[in-house]
Amino acid sequence: MNGKMSKKILYVFFLFFLLSEAIHSQGKITVNDVSKLFNKGDFSAVVDIATKAIKEGTDIPEFYYYIGMSYSKLKKNSEAIQFLKLFLDKADYSKNVGLLRSGFQEIVSIYKADKDYSSIVEFGNSFLEKLKAEKDAQQIEGFCKNILVDVYREAGNQKMSNNDYSGAQQLYKKVLEYKPNDIASMQKLALCYKSEGKKEEAAEYYLMSAIEWKSWSAKVDNLLPLVDLIWDEEKFEYYAKKSEQDPVSYNVILAANDIKKHNYNNAFLRMKNIEDSVGSKGSISYRMVDRFSTKLNKDPLLFYSFIIAFPDHYAVGSMLDTLSILGRNSPETAKLIRETFVPSLTKLIDENPEFVSLRKLFGRIVDLKFLGIPENDKTSAEKIRIFEDFRKKYPDDAGITDIIRREASLYVDVLFDYKKGRELYETLVKKYNQKNIVPQLAKCLINLGENEQSFILIKDFLSGENIGEYTKFQVGQLLIQANYFDEGIKVLSEIISTTKNSVLKRQAEDILKDFRLYLKDDISFETTGSFVVLGINQKQYYYTNFISITRNDPVLFQESETIDIVPFSKDRKTITCAINCLSNTEISFTEPHTLIFKENKDYVALLKKTVPFMPDYWRKPEGVSLIFPWQDIKTEKIRVVRDCAIDSETGISTTMFEGLKHGMKIEVYFSGRAGRFISISPEPPGLVPGSTMIFYPSTETFEIKIKFKPNSNVLAYYPKIKISEETVSESMVDSVISEFFLKTQKTSFNVLFNEKIRLRSVLRRFETIYEIDEKIDI
Structure with a gap:
């Protein structure tokens, strides 16, 4: 009985012990507990329980790691750094490699x-x-060294951008201490020393970079500035000896030493051997020529020697262009090129049929043969004889x-032989499919009078792409x-509306400015047949170079009258007409020029014209203009009153x-001679800086203000102003005639046609222009 009781007591005690241990172990905080909370993102809880565990005597390094990382997530950087450093001090470096890396990297970050x-x-x-x-x-x-290398390099770049070259050098050298083959740091060190004027130190690091690189192109990137640094001191042998183990650098x-001594053949022979071995095909030598030619005052022999050494290199074309420029600037150089270079290059082509690229440049070599000699029929x-021989041979x-x-x-x-030119251009277009030659072929056709064939050719050309x-x-x-x-106006108008090239736009606008629309789109040639529109254009032109136009300011005044004969027809043909002009006012001259006679009190001008019929609605007036003498008048x-106020920073013109009228147009031209344009008020539609600014005011009074930053020597600036007004009226005639009379207040025009013709209408255009020239005080 007692034995059974004692066994029961022992059993109960043992259960109590196990239960106590279980309860105790359940209250102990583990690294796994902390890790789970960290991974869930509960960083505050991580800090609390890990700190509690440390205070309770559980001094496990991982607790410090998780506390530090959690503080970092909570943006408490000083606390994060403190605990991560404690972790690094306490960690077992043979077991915690992953956490050690992470902790170190976090502190650096x-x-x-x-x-x-x-x-x-x-x-x-x-x-x-x-x-x-x-x-x-x-x-x-x-x-850790790899992490520090990136940071040190970045810190060095920061110091370098702030011109702290000494501080940058220390950091880049630290990079090289941890990573001896870091080419980027070598190059940065070279730049730092170069910026400080320490040529020898810079050259050393350029050489180190060149030797370290595997790519020949990257090597050359460092060798060229190295040579720049040693060029004057002539330390070529010294640095070549240091690079004997690297064939490209050596x-x-x-x-480069040979080039400086003008031993170009030796230089390129040496380079040809090494370039063949690395596969650079002359590109290293080309970069050397490009880099050092200015040091040698663009010696033409340098470019010529390169061409002889590397005749198939892509840069030979640009070298020939350089020789051409040098020859145009120096008669002695032109003679050297004509008498020495060209025969040698021609011989090289003849003896080496494999030099296809050089043979493609034969035309440029022929140009060099005549360099400095004026182009004429003989040359x-x-x-042409040389080109014909080449075509027969190849x-x-x-x-x-x-x-x-x-x-x-x-x-x-040059020879104006459009027939022969047409044959050759047609060969290019038809045999060789050189579509870009179509404009040149069209030019020949036009000059041969084959306008319709030219039009068909151009229309087909315009339907193409690109x-x-x-x-x-x-x-x-x-x-x-x-x-x-x-058709021509349609093409040029499209260019004007779409191009971003201001020069091209201005050229197109200059061509179109004299064209006028004589017919409306609803007129059909099918029903009306051939007919003529006569135009009478009267122009009054006022001009001054004074600052303003007021009732007390005199202006120059000139009038002109023009009669235009504009034939329209579906079919293209020509008519001949005689124009007799009888004016009661003295005529200064006519356009086109013709003799002017005085009969009694009148002035007479006679002219015959051949005018082409065509279906085009747009025409350029090409009639007879009578220009009357200049007068000094007041209007x-x-x-128009101009004023200008300028201070040191801003000008207001x-x-x-x-006295403006509805329909008047004002054009303002601002010149860069005054300074930099800033703004204009009011702002015209479609304002493009540097272009004409156009306004159509709707009131009698109008004000324009231009704001600009004046050039230093400008005291006052008044922009060019042009005001124009035009009225057009049309009177229908619709009669078949061979002679017609038109009158203005000054002139009677008598028009006689060589055949009966239908006169559709008479257009009268009256134009008034006021022009005030630009004025600048300096």
Whole structure:
């Protein structure tokens, strides 16, 4: 009985002990508990329970890690750094590699976010010192150095951008201490020393970078500035000896020495051998020529020697262009090129059929043969003979189209042989499918009187794709030259509305400014047949270079009258007419020029014209203009007062208008000679800086203010102003005539046609222009 009781007591005691242990173990905080809370993002709880565990005597390093990382997530950086550093001090470096990396990187990231690079340097140095005493820490040491390399390099870049070259050098050298082959830091050190004027130190690091690079192109990026630094001191042999183990660096440095001594053949022979081995195909030598040619005053022999050494290099074309420029600026150089370079290059082509790229440049070499000699019929004929011989010798050569184009250009632009030019251009277009030659072919057709064929050719050309703006501009001009005005104006108007090239836009506008629309779109030639519209244009032109136009200011005044004969027909043909002008006012001259007779008190001008019929609604007036003498007058019809106020920073040019009429147009031209344009008030529609500013005021009075930043020597500026008004009226006639009379207050016009013709209407246009010239006081 007693034995059973004692066993029961022992059993109960044992259960109590196990239960006590279980209860105790359930209250103990583990790393796993903290890790789970951290991963859930409950960072405040992590700090609380891990801190509690440490206070209760559980001094596990991982608790410090999670506290520090949680503080970092909570943006409590100083606390984060404190606990992460404690973790790094307490951690077992053989077991906690992942956490050690993470903790170290987090401390660096916090400092980096605050741009506290000095603390990173101090912390990194002390931590790496600590690692030296640890066993099996090589892995973590390598990781930390890589992190520090990136940070030190970034810190160095920051100091370098602030011109703290000394501070940057220390950081880049620290990078090289941890990563000896870091090319970026070598290059930065070279730049730092170069900025400080320390050529030798800079050259050393450029050389280190060049040797370290594997790519020949990257090597050259460093070798060229190295040579710049040693050029004057001539330390080529010294640096070549230091780079003997690197063939590219060694040979580039010695070749640069030869170039400086004008031993170009030796230089390029040396470079050709090394370039063949690395596959650079002359590109290293080309970069050397490009870099050092200015040091040698653009010695033409340097460019020529490169061409001889690397005749198939892509840069040979630009080298030939450079020789051409040098020859145009120096008769002695031109003679050297003509008499020495060209024969040698021609021989090189003849003896080496494999030099296809050089043969494609034969046309440019021919130009060099005549460099410095004025272009004339004799030189053109000689060039044509050379081109013809080339075409016979190399009929299927890749460069044959350039030769034909050059030959055709000589026929057309110098010899004015449009028939031969047409044959050659047609060969390019039809045989070689050179569609870009169509405008040149069209020009020949127009000059041969084949306008319709030219029009068909151009229309087909315009239907193609990828036609450049300037080519379209040329085509528009050709259409107008061929008397296809509507089509030409359509092309040029499209360019004006779409181009961003202000020069091209202005050129197109200048062409179109004299064209007028004589018919409305609803008139059909099918029903009306052939007819003529006569136009009478009277112009009054007022001009002054004074500041203002007022009733007390005299202006120059001139009148002109023009009669236009504008034939319309579906079919293109010509008519001949005689125009007799009888004026009661003295005529200064006529356009086109003709003799002026005085009969009694009247002045007489006679002219015959051949005028083409065409279906174009737009025409350029090409009638007979009578220009009357200039007069000094005063006008009260309009008043324009200009004023200007300038201080050191801003100028305000004000123009006040009075007496304006509805429909008047004001044009303002601001010149960059006055300074930089800022703004104009009111702002005209479609304002483009540098272009004409146009206004259509609706009131009798109007004011324009231009704000600009004046040039330093400008005291006052008054922009050019043009005011114009135009009224147009049309009287229908619709009669078949062979003679017609028109009268103005000054002139009687008698028009006689060589055949009966239907006169549709008479257009009368009256134009008044006031122009006040630009004035600038300096």
